[in-house]
Amino acid sequence: MAKKRTEPDRPIQMRHPIIAEGHTPATVTDQISAVVLTKTPRWWYVGFAVAFSLVMVLFMALAQLFVKGVGIWGLNNPVNWGFAIINFVWWIGIGHAGTLISAILLLLRQNWRNSINRFAEAMTLFAVACAGLFPLIHMGRPWRFYYMLPIPNTFDLWPQFRSPLIWDVFAVTTYALVSALFWYVGLIPDLATLRDRAKNKFAQHAYGILAAGWRGSSRHWHNYEVASMLLAGLATPLVVSVHTVVSFDFAASQLPGWHATIFPPYFVAGAVFAGFAMVITLAVPLRALFGLNDFITLRHLQNMAKVMLATGMVVSYGYAIEIFMAWYSGNGFEQFMITNRIGGPYKYAWFALILCNVLSIQLLWFKRVRKSVPMLFVVAMFVNVGMWLERFVIIVTSLHRDFLPSSWDMYSGTRWDWATYVGTIGLFLALMFLFIRFLPMISIFEMRMILPEADEVKEGKK
């Protein structure tokens, strides 16, 4: 079990390793579980306190909202959707990277994903939690949310199934459910590890219950593999379908700027783009703070940068095609919408969007940039902002000047809009902090599987 293999004799070693040299299953388990089982570092308290106070801001904003109504936001007659829907799409997009990493890359046997899939999945789950909040609270009468669910009732009233919002309800709840299941199932072996290693009685019980009697028998492992494959199979179409359905909220309307056939692929690409940016945003500080550079290596960051670049280019193509189609359609309303988007009162948002989502990612063509952790972090932050701006531009600039000039108006978020938005960031961060403190943020057993020993075992079995 000591360090014995250092020779770079396998092709994978040609590139940056996905796990640093010199690790054994024991060191992997020690190091990752230590994050959870040792004393809480001081910065965690500080960070959690900040995040939690933002959660309080969210609660305050929600209390204000429920007492007074959606009028506290900056909405008006032409712009009936604002921050709530922008944030919804933003969060749901962010979630997509997690599913892509855990499901599609699993099916494609991209082993490098093993060190980032756990927290990427957690990120998905928390992002979906934040996202799911918005459609609920943006309703005028949120206490009637169940009208959107197909609950049998004496009136024989069903949701209106032609409405994209109903498709959304199904898409998002399915997504949340599958993501949660996938994440939990993947956690079970590690929960068992924690159960076995925990010193504290309460922790032993808590992890024990959550580990659902996992003993590591080969039958368990077999069932686990099957379940995780099935769930990956289920989750895979969701990567594409959820954001496609979200894009239908816009594409199925008849509003210039929304009504576009490019929206589904463009939204999916945007979602993956945003998601990977967020994974980098989270991974960079985490690996530094917990000393996990051995597990989340430059190789991971570079791979993610490449995915970002690829999806970012798809998104850029989407922007170009929108402009082209407006001209090519010959439709005056479409043409006006684009001119107004680029040259109207919200032109700064559009130019900022192009800077963030199109120009900033061009840096990723250079290996030097991809290898520089600070640069990657900066680019990822640009993309995070850019993807929020993209939704702002799509929603606000399309709505604020539509068909009849008499109804044109301007929109801006109020302090409650910002409070709600910042509050959900707080919620996300608070959940993230709890997650990294109480659950292994990197999949221990999967990391063990990508150790060189694992290959030896496999080879030996052959």
Place this chain on the structure above:
Amino acid sequence: MKDDTTMDGSLPEEATVESTSIEQVRAQLRKATGPRYWRSLEELASTERFQNLLEREFPSLLPIDGLSKAPVERRRFLQLMGASLALAGLNGCTIQPDERIVPYVKQPEQLIPGKPLYFASAHALVGGYARGILVESHMGRPTKIEGNPDHPASGGTSDLFTQASILDLYDPDRAQTPQNLTRIRSWGAFGDEMEAQLAAQQPLGGSGIRFLTESTTSPTLARQMREFLARFPQARWDRYDGAHRNGLREGTRAAFGRRAEFYFDLSRADVVLTLDSDFLTQGPAALVYARAFADRRRVVDDGTSMNRMYCVESSPTATSTTADHRMNLKPQQVDAFALHVARALGVPGPAPSVDLPEAAIKLADEVAHDLTQARGRCVVTCGDQTSADLQVLVHAMNEQLGNLGTTVQLIDPVEVDPQDQAASLTLLVEEMRRGDVDLLIMLGGNPVFTAPGELRFRQAMEKVETRVHLSQSFDETSEYCQWHLPESHYLESWSDVRAFDGTTSITQPLISPLYDTHNVHEFMELIAGDPQPDGHDIVRATWQATTDRDWRRSLHDGVVADTKSAAIAATVSPAAVTQAATNLSRVRSGLTLELRPDTTVYDGRFANNGWLQECPKPLTKLTWDNAALMSPRTAEALGVENFDNVSIKRGTTEVTLPAWILPGHGEDSITLNVGYGRTKTGSVGKGAGFNVNPLATADLSWRIHDVQVTAAGGSHPLACTQDHHSMEGRDIIRSGSLDAYQKNPLHFAHHGHHVDINASLNPGFAYDGLKWGLTIDLTACNGCNACVMACQSENNIPVVGKDQVMRGRELHWIRIDRYFEGDLDQPDMVQQPVICMHCEQAPCEIVCPVSATVHSDEGLNDMVYNRCVGTRYCSNNCPYKVRRFNYYQYADNNTETLKMQRNPDVTVRHRGVMEKCSYCVQRINHARIEAKKDDLPLGDGTVTTACQQACPSQAIAFGDLNDPQAKVAKWQASPLNYGLLEELGTRPRTTYLTRVKNENANLTAGGDHGQEAH
């Protein structure tokens, strides 16, 4: 908005805890409304603090000097307690007048719950002239006002003021009890004091008594005044209207050498020239004029010929948006234009010394030519606010054109004892200043606010020993009077009023006075010594020659038969014309102010009426404020933009208010609307706008010279409901010339827009029964806002307040879009009412996740409020943006009086639901039930929407599209018919008739007439 809980939904700030207990009680009381007073008082009563308060409030428990310490508190407290008592009694909703009142349409044996009754009455506003109304009453509560079809000044239609006047009845801020020096007194106490005062005046013949009222047409008031003045021959009755028409009155007298009034017969007028006139939307006969004018322009019905209207003005009017040719000039140039036309017509007088632009001279020549061609079949008119000199000239032109007796009818004055109000008011102020007046009785009006600043009315009035004011609310004038007496609303009182043509109506009460109030007749009777005046008996006494049968018939019909004035003949004095022409040609330099009564709050009397405050003004689309309206060029010269403050100085008087650039405004002039800047008004009107009356001069001229206007720095936010003025080249309002229409009717409206909107593989829904549709004739609409107010009244649409309007959240179901086209300095202004289109392929319906908006089998796009969860997706997807969302709890569920106004057939919407035009579905259902009971089909005209019913120019047709004989079906079959944004495939059920202009071929650009609709 001051009342935060009801208007913008934000919660009221917690009352700051002040050191004195009274302050706390006041704060608590102020917060409470309606029945909550009771609860609050009971809650308060149990506290020690309240016990202390009680002790202080009752003189018997307290030494006399204790009162003077807190007179305001006492008044306020008792006022509120009085309100709560009155309101508590109202909860039963069954107050009926004691007198016999006669139902107009239906005469059931008794009230049937859920079934409204209609009563005829009359509403007097402009100069006291009547407009016949039918008032809908639910279980004794008047809820809605309609025009009386049998009344000559209404013809079944109504205007925005009449529609909104019902809200004043239920205004919680109305004055509720008599007050003396802010203390609550009884009417009896007031009667006693008057008796003493009058007894003291008796030996002097009443030389110290002055009445100041607004103009009136009431025969009963005339009789009462006559009787009073017979008793006190030295007393005098002065007259002043905040929105006076003194130029018109004095000009007519000067022209004919005698007192006379006139009205037009527009049905016979082929050519109309207006000079600074808004005669289609303002004035006592506006409703009739609008109807008659539009009737001559119904190309869709028979239409081959149309009348033609030229509008020349400095301050843009709604009337001019229907003009065939419109030109804005400097104020002086409008006079010069009139002189030019008059000379061309052969009216003697000097040549205009003000330079006219070439285009104006050409227009003047063409106008003169056109008028001459239509001798005896034309009308020249100037506005109610123009000078007496211009009025004289206009009479001269009409005489020269042979219009007197044909299109212009002269009659003896309908107004009681007409007076030159400038002289009357100036004399009064003079006497008051000298201390000659001992007792000033002001009946109605608010002269402290409305009198011209130059007169310094208030300072003079304060020299009068006893000042008495009767008015509906405690206003600026009441504040400076010892006695304030609460006046009954006209729906609570008996009276009689005359229409513009002399026809008399009896005003009958719909409800007993809500508070301890009396109307002007009862007041006069009270001071004449009757302690228990009875309104019915007073009015009946005036009409004692009438038999009971005829009296009942008059009440039922809303008009007293055969009271129309006979025409008189008179000639225009040449000397007067020469004098007027000389005056008009005097050159004045510098900027000119044009004062105007406000188009929604009038002279300020509607300042506390939320509906009118929030009603977007025609042309500017401003709400809740007035502004200095000016042309783009004038704004440029002053270096100001919208919202920038300008300072306007006349002598030492300075008024600062924000600028508003109005394309189409004449150069070198600024229009200021009076009626804003009320300092003493209710919670709604407080703080709205700027008082410009201080700038007005003693001669009561609406045009003010010698003013300095400068940019003042700073700005003021204005709530405008339409921020964008241009159609952006979009196919929104189609219009074209009559020539082109006649040449190729089928091609006319659809040139370049050949879209088969019905093309579909899906056969669509077959409407076997009814199929509703609505069409708006853009040729007829002048944007007067009557429909907006009628809709608000019918459909329980809440007021949202200035802040919410600025956020773009107004709730009106019908909005009137106004666009400018063409040259910035001489734009064409067009208006288009927009309501829900009830699209056949409604974009809103498919996106609603909960089926809260669905299509009915009669084609209506129905809103199911109970089902709506408020995702607002429907509004996003509506290309017409006619859907309105309740962002807050806008509907006031707390104020008891406002609840009484509501239409019980329409749901009061809760916060968080979408709402929009329903084609007045409650009226459809009502008519359907009635028709079913009689086993009859729903004939055309059985169902009228509120907007259609109110529309003075009858620009709206509504009915069953499956009935080929229905007006709306005929209109929709017309080649003029088009759907707004029909190229989107929504297949709107609300359609428009292309705006047709009867342009003078010699004036259209380059003689290239026959313009097709664009």
